[in-house]
Amino acid sequence: MPTKVLIYIKVHIINPTKNFMTRIEQFVKEQADYYGRRRNSLMPILQAVVQSERYLSEEAMVAVAEELDLSTADVFGTASFYTFLDTVPRGKNIIKVCKTITCHMKGKDEIISTIEDQLKIKLGSTSSDGRFSLLQANCLGWCHKGPVMLVNDEIYTEITPEKTVEVIRDYLKKTK
């Protein structure tokens, strides 16, 4: 007769009611207090987080889902839809070059390669000092003055490689 071995597993039930909040959780809670906790409060809260943190971390998205009683996947689905809601860490200054047809025809590729040269970063990446990220954006609504480039919230229209170099130099000076 084989001997029976019984395995006992000890169970730790984690207390679901936490009594402390991280900085992000606190921030998200404040935003939810301000914007409300309905589903349509999701966008302004996500925008507020991006404004303050420059991107949506996993922790932030979990906190938003918790506050609004949504699933984390839903929050991620919304965040990933919008170019302006980043889900990966970005630099202090975010450069977005318009990639839509008009700006493309007016030479946005040259603008991008100028910035790549100047900052020594590739399109879609962030400089190693964390000062700049170089991205593309969908139509920014400035087709009549293309090509255009957006640095943070500032729009630069009818830019040329020369003008781009100057703009970037200014930002290099501003952000140490």
Add this chain to the structure above:
Amino acid sequence: MSKFQVNLKINNLAIAVDEGTTILEAARQLNFNIPTLCHHDDICVAGNCRVCVVEQKGSRLLPAACATPVGEGMEILTNSMKVRQARKHVVELLLSEHNADCTRCIKNGECELQKMSNEYRTGNNQFISLLKEKDKVIDFSSPSISKDDSKCIRCQRCVRTCAEMQAVNALTVAYKGNNMRISTFLNKPMNDVVCTNCGQCINRCPTGSLTERTYVDQVFEAVYDPTKFVVVQTAPATRVAIGEEFGLEPGTRVTGKMVAALRRIGFDKVLDTDFSADLTIIEEGYELLSRLKAALVDGKAPALPMMTSCSPGWIKFQEHLYPELLENLSSCKSPQQMFGALAKTYYAERMNKNPADMIVVSIMPCTAKKFEANRPEMRGSGYKDVDFVLTTRELGMMIRQAGIDFNKLENESYDGMLGESTGAGVIFGNTGGVMEAALRTAYEIITGREVPFSNLSIKPVRGMEGVKEAAIRFKDVLPEWNFLEGVELKVGITHGLANAKLLMDKVKEGNTGFHFIEIMACPGGCIGGGGQPLPTTLAIRKKRASGLYEEDEKMILRKSHENPEVKELYQSFLHQPLGHRSHDLLHTHYYSRKKI
């Protein structure tokens, strides 16, 4: 009140239908079949795949039949030259981003996209393939569900199922345009997210993108290994569904044929999960009574309402979303796991087999059972209690592979010791079935009389409504239960996790008044499980449910506590319900999980 009638013509045939009917529904009434992919009767309209386009006279555009309501005087052509051409192009475009690896696909033969491309004879490859190499990586992380994005046509049936029917929202639509994909939170592996493994997404996926993890080969390997003693258990809901795999009507009762087929495949013993369903009733019934006693006699505050724990999808759902209510869950393992634990202890001992050489296979209507069998706490016997879990569909595959002509088999009956069952065990597969079985037994234990319903059919707990309620008052109770004299037991029954969520929110607020709640994760209960034959609709689920009720009525024994093998088990092995051995083998613990 009759609705406003709308007159229209479909393919030149006049018809009047209710206002708000879609063109698709109106065409069906005239027996015109319009193909659909993203549309499914169980979930809301999406209108994104465009294969159901029809021509509307006087309009340049082709409206989607599933998403367009009828209008007065409309003239619709469902199969004009323009429609045919457009539809063929739509299918070809869908195929251009689909990994059409049909011969190696588990959905081969059951794939809706494959059927459609066959119908429309697509094959001249006029569109460039947009299939991305990076999407060819299959997510095998979950023991239940595998996700292959290269076969996804982005119809979003799974997303709508997960959100609307199950309120889990593990899947979402992420990114946009040509980068759009069906994703979990941060593209995490399926095993690391809130997914309950219920498999409802599999039942609705029109392609082979979401499928169950299959263990058919491992089971065959075990069956052909002469050193292994392989026993198989079959869940209640499989016996009214496996026939569908062989062209029979949904709900056809083929218990005897199924047993015969399993024996011909080569399983050493064919046993029944219904046996352990009966056992579950005894354990769970006594657990409920002990909680009621604690509340009414000892003045304690036990966790009430008590909730059933037979559905592993529901268990994981609660662990993720309602960890504060885990105390309310019955500590009973599901019948599958009770069976596994007993097979490798009690049964092995009696059969004089070494449990190390035993393989327990279960045939389940469920994909979450695959996950459950892999839970680390499900090793009560000292071994993995249940080694492999196959779905009803996989059993169909095994029977075909073994070259068995299923429909011509003679009926055979289950082997003994863990094979006898009662009608109460059979109806476990239906929503309300566990409750009905529990009431039949509990009422009789307490009062010594049968439940006061004609033919033991407790009708209020049956049916497909989202949340059902029933109450039963105990009168003239036996002396040992006199604390229950005049007590009204209130029970609630729900199925589908979206309904369960609504009910749990009420339970959290504490205003349901229920003492006992039965919850099954899938719509209709196990008969609508994620491992059942395809397709699934409400009508099919109803047929399967009535199949189970018929089976119950044909049984001689219809109350769990009358099962002679269960009685024998208690006499010679477990000694008493909720006893020491029961605690070791038949009960379990739950964990709180993150909401990701």
